[in-house]
Amino acid sequence: MKIAVMGAGALGGYFGGRLAAAGQEVTLIARGAHLAALRARGLKILSPRGNLHLPAIPATDDPGAVGPVDVIMFMVKNYDVESGARAIAPMLGPQTMVVTCQNGVSAHERLGAIIGARRVVPGVARIPAHVAEPGVIDHSAMWDRLTFGEADGRVTARVEGFRDAILAAGATAVLPDNILHDLWKKFISQATLASMTTLTRLDLGPLRANPDSRALFVAAMEETERVGRAVVHDLPGGLVQKEWEILDTLPDTMHASMLDDLNAGKRLEVDYLSGDVVRLGRKHGVPTPIHNVLWAALQPLKDGAPPRLANAD
Structure with missing residues (x-):
């Protein structure tokens, strides 16, 4: 071959x-x-x-x-x-x-x-x-x-x-x-993991351990699942719970590759992660307030982190 x-x-x-x-x-x-x-x-x-x-x-x-x-x-x-x-x-x-x-x-x-x-x-x-x-x-x-x-x-x-x-x-x-089911199964956790680890510059462990950030993480996954059901009508049930069970087994040091890209000064894929949650939510009439904030907050960084400004005297 x-x-x-x-x-x-x-x-x-x-x-x-x-x-x-x-x-x-x-x-x-x-x-x-x-x-x-x-x-x-x-x-x-x-x-x-x-x-x-x-x-x-x-x-x-x-x-x-x-x-x-x-x-x-x-x-x-x-x-x-x-x-x-x-x-x-x-x-x-x-x-x-x-x-x-x-x-x-x-x-x-x-x-x-x-x-x-x-x-x-x-x-x-x-x-x-x-x-x-x-x-x-x-x-x-x-x-x-x-x-x-x-x-x-x-x-x-x-x-x-x-x-x-x-x-x-x-x-x-x-x-x-059904490969479309598999795409969305991963996307439900991936879109949130990418945006939250990149925006906070934290690994999964601290986000998972703090009750408030954990709740936000789960809510963002639920938001993505609702969009997924509007796009793929026969999407299986319970995907957030199943994906969270996987996330709970990952090491505390786990983070998305998008955070590595940010740290390396590279472009980010945010427009195709939280950005696609927002885009598809708008297309299908599903509100996406959490991912809209995550996507918008990362926009200044999507072409690589800008240089830090020197502190003014």
């Missing part, structure tokens, strides 16, 4: 590396210092599921040099979805499948509007990983699940084949009954 990873950061590097080590033909598409390190020293994965070093994995910043592939793992940031969709055009063959792995619930539709919805398979990644240094992926727990499926619920040969390839590589792949 010929696979391209568009946006080979932490998640793309992890899954791409596992697939390459298992014998799949994988090309990583990256940029900057990370690409330079991949070319010079290869890819390293540090993981409790087994460390890995691929000293000669193909890596480029030019999708045109790759040519048509069977699968594109589309792992760019949300704010790069449209530009990334145009960039992958040289890699699209007649049967190419593009699996999305962005945070939130809107990326697959935005991507499909540009490259054609039939090519797009929505996906949800649940894996704690980050780029520890250029060329090095730090995967910090045993779970590494990629859930994906056809938007219409069909189980097709293409999704089964890609699932089997991931499983053979020693990672976890799941074909759900």
Whole structure:
């Protein structure tokens, strides 16, 4: 299977590396210092599921040099979805499948509007990983699940084949009954976790331990669930409780990757997290006062934290 990873950061590097080590033909598409390190020293994965070093994995910043592939793992940031969709055009063959792995619930539709919805398979990644240094992926727990499926619920040969390839590589792949349900299950907690940890610059532990911030956290999740029910009418019940049970098991030091982006001076995905809660709430007539505050409060930071002003004398 010929696979391209568009946006080979932490998640793309992890899954791409596992697939390459298992014998799949994988090309990583990256940029900057990370690409330079991949070319010079290869890819390293540090993981409790087994460390890995691929000293000669193909890596480029030019999708045109790759040519048509069977699968594109589309792992760019949300704010790069449209530009990334145009960039992958040289890699699209007649049967190419593009699996999305962005945070939130809107990326697959935005991507499909540009490259054609039939090519797009929505996906949800649940894996704690980050780029520890250029060329090095730090995967910090045993779970590494990629859930994906056809938007219409069909189980097709293409999704089964890609699932089997991931499983053979020693990672976890799941074909759900309804991928839209899975997108919203994660989004209900993810949108709140991202905005609250980023806005407060705190890990989950203190937010979870304080009764007032805990109550706000739960209320924001409930708000997102109400929006989800307006968008996906058959969304299962009890999702806030189920997601909170997961959040309660996570380490106190857990926080969203959006906080890491803020601390690194990078752009934020807030418009596609709390911002999409607000946008979809307005579209479907569901009030979203909590996420409106979270989204609006983060707007001055969404293009990177501005420099601090010196204290006036």
